[in-house]
Amino acid sequence: xxxxxxxxxxxxxxxxxxxxxxxxxxxxxxxxxxxxxxxxxxxxxxxxxxxxxxxxxxxxxxxxxxxxxxxxxxxxxxxxxxxxxxxxxxxxxxxxxxxxxxxxxxxxxxxxxxxxxxxxxxxxxxxxxxxxxxxxxxxxxxxxxxxxxxxxxxxxxxxxxxxxxxxxxxxxxxxxxxxxxxxxxxxxxxxxxxxxxxxxxxxxxxxxxxxxxxxxxxxxxxxxxxxxxxxx
Numbered sequence: 001x002x003x004x005x006x007x008x009x010x011x012x013x014x015x016x017x018x019x020x021x022x023x024x025x026x027x028x029x030x031x032x033x034x035x036x037x038x039x040x041x042x043x044x045x046x047x048x049x050x051x052x053x054x055x056x057x058x059x060x061x062x063x064x065x066x067x068x069x070x071x072x073x074x075x076x077x078x079x080x081x082x083x084x085x086x087x088x089x090x091x092x093x094x095x096x097x098x099x100x101x102x103x104x105x106x107x108x109x110x111x112x113x114x115x116x117x118x119x120x121x122x123x124x125x126x127x128x129x130x131x132x133x134x135x136x137x138x139x140x141x142x143x144x145x146x147x148x149x150x151x152x153x154x155x156x157x158x159x160x161x162x163x164x165x166x167x168x169x170x171x172x173x174x175x176x177x178x179x180x181x182x183x184x185x186x187x188x189x190x191x192x193x194x195x196x197x198x199x200x201x202x203x204x205x206x207x208x209x210x211x212x213x214x215x216x217x218x219x220x221x222x223x224x225x226x227x228x229x230x231x232x
Contacts, residue, residue: 001059001060003082003085005059005060006059006060006061006082006086007060007085007086007088007089008089009056009059009060009062010056010060010062010063010064010086010089010090010093011089011090011092011093011096012056012093013052013055013056013060013062013064013093014064014065014089014090014091014092014093014094014097014189014190015093015094015096015097015100016048016051016052016097017045017048017049017052017064017065017093017094017097017187017190018093018094018097018098018101018189018190018193018194019097019098019100019101020044020045020047020048021041021044021045021048021118021190022097022098022101022117022118022190022193022194023044023101023104023118024036024040024041024044024045025041025044025118025183026101026105026115026117026118027101027104027105028040028041028044029041038175038176038179038180039176041175041179042172042173042174042175042176042179042184043172045171045172045175045184046168046169046170046171046172046173046175047168047172049062049064049164049167049168049171050164050165050167050168050169051168052064053163053164053167053168054164057163057164060086061078062164063078063086063090064090064093064187064189065090065186065187065188065189065190065213066086066087066090066091066187066188066189066210066213066214067143067146067147067186067187067188067213067214067216067217068146068147068150068187068217069083069086069087069090070083070214070217070218070221071143071147071150071151071216071217071218071220071221072147072150072151072221073221074217074218074221074222075147075151075220075221075222075224075225076221076225076230077151077154077221087189090189091188091189091192091193093189094189094190094192094193095192095193095196096193097193098117098193098194098196098197099193099197101117101118101194102117102197105117113197113198114198116183116194116198116202117194117197117198118183118194119183119191119194119195119198119202120182120183120184120185120190120191120194120195120202120205120206120208120209121135121182121183121201121202121205122134122135122136122181122182122205122208123205125201125202125205126180126181126182126183127179127180127181127183128180128181130180130181130182132208134181135181135182135208135212136208136211136212138178138181138182139178139182139185139186139208139209139212139213139216140212140213140215140216140219141216142174142177142178142184142186142216143186143212143213143214143215143216143217143220144216144217144219144220144223145170145174145216145220146170146171146174146186146216146217146220147216147217147220147221147224148220148223148224149166149167149170150163150167150170151220151221151224151228152166152224152228153166153167153170155228157228171186174186182208182209185209185212185213186213186216187209187213188209188210188213188214191206191209191210192206192209192210
């Protein structure tokens with residue numbers, strides 16, 4: 001499949017992840033009386049990845065996440081030379097997804113971007129007021145485990161056809177654990193999209209949501225082959 005097609009698929013998939021996941025948080029999480037809450041938002045993020053994995057996994061591999069792309073490259077599952085084009089496509093998709101979400105959300109009376117558009121943050125901008133160190137550790141560990149799940153589920157020795165389910169449920173679990181800490185990133189493109197529109201504190205804290213996921217993903221790319229053996 002040509003790189004152009006694969007990058008377009010990554011952009012569309014990341015668009016869906018941000019619109020679906022962040023959209024659930026902004027539009028539905030606290031909706032009067034029937035809000036879906038943290039559990040619903042966690043499930044929404046997992047469902048975006050699960051649905052896109054079935055839709056475009058055969059086209060681009062359905063990374064939808066710069067950290068995933070880096071982790072797969074470190075684990076020798078993805079060409080180093082294609083990392084940058086994939087990341088650019090993912091970030092563009094994330095920004096477009098956040099832009100569409102902003103257009104929808106701003107149609108409600110009283111909408112205020114100060115609410116964060118489901119942006120990620122630490123300290124005063126953490127849902128549970130967790131510190132920067134807590135956020136850093138959480139994002140590194142959660143992304144590490146996310147990549148361990150991805151690398152294991154897509155291993156040639158794993159049962160065929162079930163990877164999207166394992167990965168989607170894995171992301172759901174990660175959100176259930178870490179939404180109170182950072183609003184859950186584990187994905188620099190997902191963090192960048194809302195930050196572009198909210199600005200201010202979101203941009204000043206964005207560094208953590210690039211650095212931590214990439215560290216965690218790269219670590220998994222090293223550790224998984226040591227555990228499972230290099231059979232791919």
